[in-house]
Amino acid sequence: xxxxxxxxxxxxxxxxxxxxxxxxxxxxxxxxxxxxxxxxxxxxxxxxxxxxxxxxxxxxxxxxxxxxxxxxxxxxxxxxxxxxxxxxxxxxxxxxxxxxxxxxxxxxxxxxxxxxxxxxxxxxxxxxxxxxxxxxxxxxxxxxxxxxxxxxxxxxxxxxxxxxxxxxxxxxxxxxxxxxxxxxxxxxxxxxxxxxxxxxxxxxxxxxxxxxxxxxxxxxxxxxxxxxxxxxxxxxxxxxxxxxxxxxxxxxxxxxxxxxxxxxxxxxxxxx
Numbered sequence: 001x002x003x004x005x006x007x008x009x010x011x012x013x014x015x016x017x018x019x020x021x022x023x024x025x026x027x028x029x030x031x032x033x034x035x036x037x038x039x040x041x042x043x044x045x046x047x048x049x050x051x052x053x054x055x056x057x058x059x060x061x062x063x064x065x066x067x068x069x070x071x072x073x074x075x076x077x078x079x080x081x082x083x084x085x086x087x088x089x090x091x092x093x094x095x096x097x098x099x100x101x102x103x104x105x106x107x108x109x110x111x112x113x114x115x116x117x118x119x120x121x122x123x124x125x126x127x128x129x130x131x132x133x134x135x136x137x138x139x140x141x142x143x144x145x146x147x148x149x150x151x152x153x154x155x156x157x158x159x160x161x162x163x164x165x166x167x168x169x170x171x172x173x174x175x176x177x178x179x180x181x182x183x184x185x186x187x188x189x190x191x192x193x194x195x196x197x198x199x200x201x202x203x204x205x206x207x208x209x210x211x212x213x214x215x216x217x218x219x220x221x222x223x224x225x226x227x228x229x230x231x232x233x234x235x236x237x238x239x240x241x242x243x244x245x246x247x248x249x250x251x252x253x254x255x256x257x258x259x260x261x262x263x264x265x266x267x268x269x270x271x272x
Contacts, residue, residue: 062227080269080270080271080272081268081269081270082125082267082268082269082270083266083267083268084266084267085107085108085265085266086104086105086107086108086109086264086265086267087104088104089102089104089109089123091125092123092124092125093123093124093125094122094123095122095124096113096119096120096121096122096250097118097119097120098113098114098115098116098119098120098253099114099119100112100113100114100119100120100121100122101121102121102123105263107265107266108146108263108264108265108266109123109263109264109265110261110262110263110264111123111249111250111251111261111262111263111264112259112260112261113155113251113252113253113259113260113261114253114259115253115256115257115258115259116253116256117253117254117255117256118252118253118254119252119253119260120166120250120251120252120253121250121251121260122158122165122166122248122249122250122251123248123249123250123264124246124247124248124249124250125246125247125248125269135161135162135241135246135247135271136240136241136271137162137174137215137237137238137239137240137241138218138239138240138241139271139272140214140215140216140217140271140272141161141215141246141269141270141271142212142213142214142215142268142269142270142271143159143160143161143175143212143213143247143267143268143269144210144211144212144213144266144267144268144269145159145210145211145249145264145265145266145267145268146208146209146210146211146264146265146266146267147159147208147209147211147249147262147263147264147265148206148207148208148209148262148263148265149178149205149206149251149262150206150260150261150262150263151206151258151260151261154253154254154255154258154260155178155179155251155252155253155254155260155261155262156177156178156179156251156252156253156254157176157177157178157179157205157250157251157252157262158175158176158177158178158248158249158250158251158252159175159176159178159211159213159248159249160173160174160175160176160186160247160248160249161173161174161175161213161215161246161247161248161269162174162175162238162248163190165248165250166250166252170190170192171188171190172188172189172190172238173186173187173188173238173248174186174187174188174213174215174221174233174237174238175213175248176211176213176223177196178205179254181204181205181206182198182205183198183199183203183205183225183230184196184197184198184199185197185199185213185221185223185230185231185233186233187221187233187235187236187237187238188236188238189236189237189238190238193236194236195233195235195236197223197231197233199223199225199230199231200230201225201228201230203225203226203230208263208265209225209226210224210225210226210227210266211223211224211225212224212225212227215237218237218239219234220232220233220234220237221233221234221237246269247267247269249262249264249267
């Protein structure tokens, strides 16, 4: 069979489309086809059949996950995982200065100080010493809690992981301090050195918020409010095993003559 010479081929008298235009059109039609690349060995079929679907980190956003699709075993795995709605305060150490009151309410707990200045009310997790249940900063601990400060003007609220209290020395922790409608993200070491960052944005501390603090392999601690990253701290990060407390949540009164109250709900703690 003789091979025709391109220049001798007849030209269409009804279609002025050039070769480049035809190629671009066919590519566009292919890209718009719902059935493109679905055959065996083709890219979309291989992607669907892959044992691991590898996407950019944090590329799957929350509204793409079906409600109830993520079960607790997906959270736990090889981690210590605790989630509580405070049905009971058994297993929590309750304390404070003055006459503190810790009350279980539906879905949470209410912490109330007595009326004097510097009176406090707190709960903290009591670790099972000797069984590896202590908070360990070497194992990337994470804490999350829904909290509402009833009167931010005189209530100093603390939400921490670590050896925590209201004192300013002899404690090491990562977490939030809230006072006078100022929210601080804090990393503090036992020697008293501290990095505290004021959280900016439209966060009214008197409104309920989800506070989350996540330790990341000695390099940084990330702080979130309502799933928004509000601070990253890389200095004065505590390290090692802490045998005193895993989780500390408390409120301190800064005036005479009135009780201070916070509501705490849906607490989560995990570490590797």
